[in-house]
Amino acid sequence: MKNTIIAICLAFCVVLSASSIAFAQEDSYEIMAPLPPGMLHTDPDPAAKPDDAVQQAPVPPPPVVPLPPDPARKPLDDFLAKIKDADKGQMSVVSSDMLQAAFPGYRFYALHFRMFPVAVATPAPLKPANVFALSPQGEVTHMPDMDSLKDFVRHNAPTAQRNDQARDVFKAWMNLALEFKQDGFYEFSALAPVNVTSRSATADLTVTSKVTATRGGRGEYKATATFGEDGKIRDTTIVDNMKAGVRPVCQATKLLDKDPIVRKIVEKDILVMGSAAKSYLDEQRAKASPDLQREIDRVWNKIVQEGW
Numbered sequence: 001m002k003n004t005i006i007a008i009c010l011a012f013c014v015v016l017s018a019s020s021i022a023f024a025q026e027d028s029y030e031i032m033a034p035l036p037p038g039m040l041h042t043d044p045d046p047a048a049k050p051d052d053a054v055q056q057a058p059v060p061p062p063p064v065v066p067l068p069p070d071p072a073r074k075p076l077d078d079f080l081a082k083i084k085d086a087d088k089g090q091m092s093v094v095s096s097d098m099l100q101a102a103f104p105g106y107r108f109y110a111l112h113f114r115m116f117p118v119a120v121a122t123p124a125p126l127k128p129a130n131v132f133a134l135s136p137q138g139e140v141t142h143m144p145d146m147d148s149l150k151d152f153v154r155h156n157a158p159t160a161q162r163n164d165q166a167r168d169v170f171k172a173w174m175n176l177a178l179e180f181k182q183d184g185f186y187e188f189s190a191l192a193p194v195n196v197t198s199r200s201a202t203a204d205l206t207v208t209s210k211v212t213a214t215r216g217g218r219g220e221y222k223a224t225a226t227f228g229e230d231g232k233i234r235d236t237t238i239v240d241n242m243k244a245g246v247r248p249v250c251q252a253t254k255l256l257d258k259d260p261i262v263r264k265i266v267e268k269d270i271l272v273m274g275s276a277a278k279s280y281l282d283e284q285r286a287k288a289s290p291d292l293q294r295e296i297d298r299v300w301n302k303i304v305q306e307g308w
Contacts (some may be wrong), residue, residue: 075138102172105136110179113145116248163196170207185216214282217245255295274308
């Protein structure tokens with residue numbers, strides 16, 4: 001499977017090079033000047049001094065820093081320590097006033113495994129996206145999908161008999177539900193105004209809202225939740241119309257391509273991904289030649305300095 005993905009990636013890069021003539025004919029991209037001798041790792045400059053190259057190199061991207069130790073998180077850390085390769089995921093804190101109001105004393109965390117350019121193998125029972133709830137008593141609840149999240153909210157959120165109560169529970173649920181859409185590159189808008197349809201003799205209380213992608217793609221993510229007569233969330237529905245934008249494929253490896261249009265295309269892709277591409281650039285930099293490392297550093301500095 002891995003060899004197949006790598007083959008597809010290489011084929012994609014070949015297509016980029018082959019398409020450069022068409023781009024040039026249409027003047028879609030400004031042609032970059034050929035790289036000077038010494039920039040291509042296939043054509044090193046014999047006069048270059050290693051010390052000078054190090055001094056002139058842009059600052060490399062800082063490493064991805066894991067969450068600092070936290071005694072309050074120990075039950076979750078112990079839970080994950082029993083799962084081989086769980087440490088290959090990236091953990092983050094999920095916190096908001098909505099969550100604190102709906103689940104007093106609880107702490108929430110998300111654990112994501114990289115999906116691009118090649119997905120990291122996810123150790124069972126973990127999934128590519130995971131949500132964890134840590135109760136005030138130190139009990140860990142693992143939510144690997146939307147169904148388990150709905151069950152958690154149903155059993156732990158306060159009863160919602162009034163419209164305003166249902167609205168608050170919905171906001172907390174939506175806050176956590178978005179973690180299952182996150183692939184490390186999306187940024188979402190604030191929650192749109194929440195619409196509540198009151199309970200009637202023939203229908204449950206229904207709450208709807210949506211978010212839009214502000215970065216990493218485009219489109220809407222619309223959610224609906226219904227609350228039964230017991231005031232507990234009963235059903236949830238997601239209408240996902242989001243389309244992912246640029247994601248890592250092989251862009252960093254082509255920054256020193258001999259074709260200037262290919263270099264232009266892949267650099268633009270990396271800039272568009274912005275700081276979200278950091279872990280990908282870190283990985284590629286670690287196994288790159290010195291020339292390619294300097295080029296990756298240059299693009300990273302451009303991301304930082306220009307605010308991509």
